[in-house]
Amino acid sequence: MLNILAKFVGDESGVSTVEYGLIAAIILVATTCAVSAAGFSIADVVEAVTGR
Secondary structure, eight states: OHHHHHHHHHOOTTHHHHHHHHHHHHHHHHHHHHHHHTTOOHHHHHHHHHTO
């Protein structure tokens, strides 16, 4: 049982996936803050992109 736990703790193959998720979340928050600070609502941006 201790060997299985040691292998689990030493396994770093999933680390890059978590890092990419965190980077995407940070970019999403930064974009939302920038758009809100510019005075646009998210609905206005979506409407401009989709043309509806």
